[in-house]
Amino acid sequence: MKTAKTAAGIAAALIVAAGASGCSIGSSVGKQAADSAQTLVATLTKASDEASKAGSAEVKMTVTMPENGGKPVQMNGVYSWGNGLAMEAEMPAKDLEMEDLVADGTITYRLVQGAYYYGIDPAPDGPFKGKSWLKLDASAVLGEKGAAAMNSGNNDPTAGLKSLKWASDVTKVGTEDVNGKKSVHYHATVPTSKMGDAAATFGAVAGSGVTELVADIWVDEKGMPSRLNQTFGGSTINVDFLSFGVAKDIAAPPAADTADITDMVKNGGAAKG
Numbered sequence: 624m625k626t627a628k629t630a631a632g633i634a635a636a637l638i639v640a641a642g643a644s645g646c647s648i649g650s651s652v653g654k655q656a657a658d659s660a661q662t663l664v665a666t667l668t669k670a671s672d673e674a675s676k677a678g679s680a681e682v683k684m685t686v687t688m689p690e691n692g693g694k695p696v697q698m699n700g701v702y703s704w705g706n707g708l709a710m711e712a713e714m715p716a717k718d719l720e721m722e723d724l725v726a727d728g729t730i731t732y733r734l735v736q737g738a739y740y741y742g743i744d745p746a747p748d749g750p751f752k753g754k755s756w757l758k759l760d761a762s763a764v765l766g767e768k769g770a771a772a773m774n775s776g777n778n779d780p781t782a783g784l785k786s787l788k789w790a791s792d793v794t795k796v797g798t799e800d801v802n803g804k805k806s807v808h809y810h811a812t813v814p815t816s817k818m819g820d821a822a823a824t825f826g827a828v829a830g831s832g833v834t835e836l837v838a839d840i841w842v843d844e845k846g847m848p849s850r851l852n853q854t855f856g857g858s859t860i861n862v863d864f865l866s867f868g869v870a871k872d873i874a875a876p877p878a879a880d881t882a883d884i885t886d887m888v889k890n891g892g893a894a895k896g
Contacts, residue, residue, distance in 0.1 A: 670842050677847075677867035678705030684712075688858045694718065698732065701871045709873040710734040735875040737761050742876075754882040763888045790838075799841065801849040802863055806841035813838055815855075832856070 674680070684698045696719065700712025714730045716722045721730055724743040731742035741757045751757065790811035799808050813836040833856040841850040851862045875881075 670846050670848055673846055674848055674864075674867060675704070679703040679869045679871060680867045681865040681869045682712075683863040683865060685861045686859070689856075693857075700732070701869050701873070703869075703871060703873050707736060708734065709736075711871070711873045733873060733875070735873060738875065740876055740881065750887075751882045754880060756876040756881040758876075758881050758883045758885070759888055760883075760885040763885045796839070801841045801843070802865065804843040804849045806843045806849045808839060808841050810837075810839050812836070 680702050682698075682700065682702055685695050686698070687693060687695045696714065698712040698714050700710060703709045711731070711733045714732050716725050716728050716730045719730060721741070721743075722728065724730070724741075726744055733740040733742075737760065739759045739761065741759075743751065743755060743757060745751075745753050745755050790813050793809070793811040796808035796810050799806055815834055815836060835855075837854040839850075839852040840848055843849040847867060848864050850864065851860075853860045
């Protein structure tokens with residue numbers, strides 16, 4: 624088994640996941656319309672409140688990052704934030720260069736309590752012998768501060784709307800169809816210096832040289848976010864919210880079936896022992 628290649632692919636997946644959760648905090652921050660500032664803040668704050676109350680959402684996501692060679696990585700699954708941030712999604716193994724770990728070409732990915740899990744086919748030998756899940760702590764890529772920010776109570780894919788007051792260059796783009804939903808499109812720029820606790824996670828993903836986040840959000844006729852697009856530096860995250868209030872218990876896999884690869888990733892892909 625190519626452990627170095629495996630570690631690289633897993634690290635890329637972690638960065639993708641961090642961008643989806645941590646940066647969506649700041650990106651939702653920047654959505655506004657063409658009316659008065661107070662009206663815009665009230666409209667989008669309500670959208671944030673209603674979405675947050677839902678506690679979960681089915682999402683379709685595409686992430687492009689320089690760290691992964693600019694190759695788009697796709698995830699389709701469920702976010703849950705009612706009892707801590709969690710996610711379960713399906714990802715094409717080829718997007719992560721992890722084809723040698725699964726026979727069907729798909730990686731099942733989970734985020735639970737600050738750790739990332741990747742479902743694999745049990746290996747007959749090697750460092751992952753008999754294991755069907757790989758575990759990676761968020762701190763391995765995000766650092767301790769970044770991981771703590773990602774696990775904060777305000778870190779879900781909708782919470783950033785509450786920070787709308789920090790957005791600049793705000794415009795209402797117009798009305799568009801998003802997955803069959805009539806939605807109003809808003810555009811804004813958010814200074815990273817105004818992102819609060821999300822800045823640590825954002826910095827781990829985007830790098831220290833990025834000073835702003837360009838964000839677009841679409842809000843449907845029910846006042847719920849239907850799409851969220853974010854650009855920061857050379858990275859982009861596009862999220863479609865397909866439905867809200869999806870009841871799903873996302874649990875960590877059994878410890879006996881899991882191989883912890885955190886140290887391997889921290890060591891640049893070198894497995895110990």
